[in-house]
Amino acid sequence: MDDVRNFRDETVGYCIEDMSVGMTARYARTVTEADIVLFAGVSGDHNPIHMNEVYAASTMFKGRIAHGFLSASLISTTIGNRLPGPGAIYLSQNLRFLAPVRVGDTVEARVTVTEVFPAKKRVALKTICFVGDKQVVDGDALVMVPTRG
Amino acid sequence: MDDVRNFRDETVGYCIEDMSVGMTARYARTVTEADIVLFAGVSGDHNPIHMNEVYAASTMFKGRIAHGFLSASLISTTIGNRLPGPGAIYLSQNLRFLAPVRVGDTVEARVTVTEVFPAKKRVALKTICFVGDKQVVDGDALVMVPTRG
Amino acid sequence: MDDVRNFRDETVGYCIEDMSVGMTARYARTVTEADIVLFAGVSGDHNPIHMNEVYAASTMFKGRIAHGFLSASLISTTIGNRLPGPGAIYLSQNLRFLAPVRVGDTVEARVTVTEVFPAKKRVALKTICFVGDKQVVDGDALVMVPTRG
Amino acid sequence: MDDVRNFRDETVGYCIEDMSVGMTARYARTVTEADIVLFAGVSGDHNPIHMNEVYAASTMFKGRIAHGFLSASLISTTIGNRLPGPGAIYLSQNLRFLAPVRVGDTVEARVTVTEVFPAKKRVALKTICFVGDKQVVDGDALVMVPTRG
Numbered sequence: 194m195d196d197v198r199n200f201r202d203e204t205v206g207y208c209i210e211d212m213s214v215g216m217t218a219r220y221a222r223t224v225t226e227a228d229i230v231l232f233a234g235v236s237g238d239h240n241p242i243h244m245n246e247v248y249a250a251s252t253m254f255k256g257r258i259a260h261g262f263l264s265a266s267l268i269s270t271t272i273g274n275r276l277p278g279p280g281a282i283y284l285s286q287n288l289r290f291l292a293p294v295r296v297g298d299t300v301e302a303r304v305t306v307t308e309v310f311p312a313k314k315r316v317a318l319k320t321i322c323f324v325g326d327k328q329v330v331d332g333d334a335l336v337m338v339p340t341r342g
Numbered sequence: 343m344d345d346v347r348n349f350r351d352e353t354v355g356y357c358i359e360d361m362s363v364g365m366t367a368r369y370a371r372t373v374t375e376a377d378i379v380l381f382a383g384v385s386g387d388h389n390p391i392h393m394n395e396v397y398a399a400s401t402m403f404k405g406r407i408a409h410g411f412l413s414a415s416l417i418s419t420t421i422g423n424r425l426p427g428p429g430a431i432y433l434s435q436n437l438r439f440l441a442p443v444r445v446g447d448t449v450e451a452r453v454t455v456t457e458v459f460p461a462k463k464r465v466a467l468k469t470i471c472f473v474g475d476k477q478v479v480d481g482d483a484l485v486m487v488p489t490r491g
Numbered sequence: 492m493d494d495v496r497n498f499r500d501e502t503v504g505y506c507i508e509d510m511s512v513g514m515t516a517r518y519a520r521t522v523t524e525a526d527i528v529l530f531a532g533v534s535g536d537h538n539p540i541h542m543n544e545v546y547a548a549s550t551m552f553k554g555r556i557a558h559g560f561l562s563a564s565l566i567s568t569t570i571g572n573r574l575p576g577p578g579a580i581y582l583s584q585n586l587r588f589l590a591p592v593r594v595g596d597t598v599e600a601r602v603t604v605t606e607v608f609p610a611k612k613r614v615a616l617k618t619i620c621f622v623g624d625k626q627v628v629d630g631d632a633l634v635m636v637p638t639r640g
Numbered sequence: 641m642d643d644v645r646n647f648r649d650e651t652v653g654y655c656i657e658d659m660s661v662g663m664t665a666r667y668a669r670t671v672t673e674a675d676i677v678l679f680a681g682v683s684g685d686h687n688p689i690h691m692n693e694v695y696a697a698s699t700m701f702k703g704r705i706a707h708g709f710l711s712a713s714l715i716s717t718t719i720g721n722r723l724p725g726p727g728a729i730y731l732s733q734n735l736r737f738l739a740p741v742r743v744g745d746t747v748e749a750r751v752t753v754t755e756v757f758p759a760k761k762r763v764a765l766k767t768i769c770f771v772g773d774k775q776v777v778d779g780d781a782l783v784m785v786p787t788r789g
Contacts, residue, residue, distance in 0.1 A: 204394070204397050221688065221694065222386060222686070222692050223691060223692055223694070225673040225674070225676075225677055226673065227672070227674035227677040228384045228677055230674070231677065232381075234380060235384075235412065237369060237371055237416065238419035238422050238423060240422040241353045241428055242422075248353050248428075260415075262415045263384065265411065266381075266387065266409075266411045266415075267385065267386065269409065269410065269411045270386045273391075274386075274388065274389055280401075285436070285439065286414075286439075288434060288435045289434040290435075299692055299693050299694040376523070376529075378525075379526055379529065382681055382684070383677055383678060383681020384677065386686040386691070388520070388684040390520075393520040393521060393684070394519045394521055395595070396519065397519065397597075406521070520684060526682045529678050530682050530713075532678065533675045533678045533710065533713070534713035534716065535714065535717045536717035536720050536721060538720040538721055539726055540720075540726065546726075550727075558720075560709060560713045561682065561683075564679075564685065564707075564709045565684065567683065567685055567707065567709045568683050571707075572684075572685060572687055577687055577688055577689065577695075578699075582736065582737060583736045584712075584734075585732070585733075585735070586732060586733045586734070587732040588730050
């Protein structure tokens with residue numbers, strides 16, 4: 194028998210009535226050189242700290258680092274695909290970049306519901322990213338969530 | 343007032359001593375289906391509102407929209423490549439998503455210095471995105487900038 | 492409180508004990524020109540029926556069509572990400588290509604459990620793809636599924 | 641026996657009258673991280689076994705593996721571009737996944753004509769993939785081929 198909220202159908206996310214403080218979701222992936230090249234391609238961000246090893250090796254980072262928005266985009270993925278998932282509308286996202294991410298690092302985004310506003314159909318989320326034990330992104334988001342009605 | 347410096351060397355950005363309130367930079371590009379497919383690939387965000395026209399047409403958006411972080415990434419590009427440019431370290435970015443962006447829309451990111459903190463080697467930036475006359479992203483950022491010394 | 496099978500964690504799929512005949516999952520996306528270009532890039536399949544509009548317009552298809560494996564890959568996505576999901580091992584996939592898919596078509600893969608073999612930790616799946624009401628791919632798959640133990 | 645025809649015109653493939661049992665063709669390429677990221681983008685398959693090294697290292701595979709359909713797509717490439725080549729219509733493909741493929745592996749698809757059905761304008765093909773001496777995909781295909789007339 195299928196999951197009652199039918200998450201096997203990728204077009205269905207949570208409704209506001211289903212959400213409560215403490216719900217959590219996560220999404221992780223390993224950053225590859227290809228990710229960085231493709232992100233540079235779609236964003237236009239060809240900063241040498243991401244693309245030029247000779248330059249990057251001469252900086253305090255001692256080598257190329259990934260775009261901060263590449264890590265942060267995993268937060269967006271977690272919100273849009275998992276919690277609350279499809280149907281939610283992204284209202285705002287605050288980000289603090291705490292530490293660099295490098296090729297080969299596995300970044301895990303973690304999203305946790307911190308507040309539910311049923312009347313406004315909104316949830317507040319804590320949104321953080323880790324590489325192993327090290328937090329690399331801190332932040333919070335506000336999302337509008339559909340009602341069951 | 344727009345910047346007058348010559349960025350022929352893409353590895354050289356502004357130093358904190360060169361920065362003043364009101365300096366501005368912009369970067370625009372047209373969002374294509376390819377951008378959305380590639381952004382989905384690097385972020386893992388295959389939310390049907392971005393990828394499935396049949397689903398998206400049934401929503402309030404009446405068709406596929408681009409990932410919010412795709413538009414927002416143009417802010418990062420503007421900061422990292424133009425103002426302050428290479429050498430700057432992204433500390434934080436706050437984003438509010440005001441309106442959807444669609445394939446064919448040309449998104450322009452505009453970054454303006456709102457405050458300079460010489461002792462802390464930081465600048466505050468207003469960061470907004472427009473499609474034509476319509477503002478689609480609002481936000482602000484904090485960046486650390488190198489010194490000349 | 493989180494989903495008891497914790498599908499907010501993308502690394503967790505179904506175990507064989509949880510599977511029964513009739514369970515179903517689906518995944519749909521709209522085929523874009525970018526999909527075709529990128530698929531050609533990773534597969535090396537630059538057949539003019541996919542890449543050359545002048546040639547393709549002269550054939551019985553009257554224009555470019557998508558690679559059959561591009562549609563079929565949505566079956567793999569549905570199996571690997573949703574039913575049974577992560578942890579499953581793909582043993583075999585039979586495919587029949589019934590009708591062409593074009594740019595702009597939204598292909599929906601549908602996967603249904605047709606048989607469960609607990610002792611062998613395997614499930615048989617019916618795997619089909621539709622564009623609207625038209626079936627474009629027919630097939631079946633065999634997958635090995637982890638046990639709870 | 642390998643094909644002796646000159647495929648300088650990439651829009652011209654074999655006709656059914658030209659085909660005989662034992663004809664063979666092959667196509668090989670090295671799987672890169674970029675292939676996997678792009679394949680994830682076009683298929684939507686972000687299964688952590690492909691994308692998340694930390695997760696994948698904890699499985700029986702001891703690290704990320706390529707999508708099975710990425711290897712299998714080389715069969716489609718060989719059929720559509722070489723044997724029979726352009727003009728052929730892919731009717732069916734059966735696949736068995738025998739062993740994982742990793743970044744850096746060079747996968748070779750080998751296609752051999754096993755039966756010719758002139759009246760039905762079809763050929764049956766054995767379709768296999770190797771990494772070095774190790775067979776990673778087994779299968780067979782059925783293809784419709786144009787006539788000279």
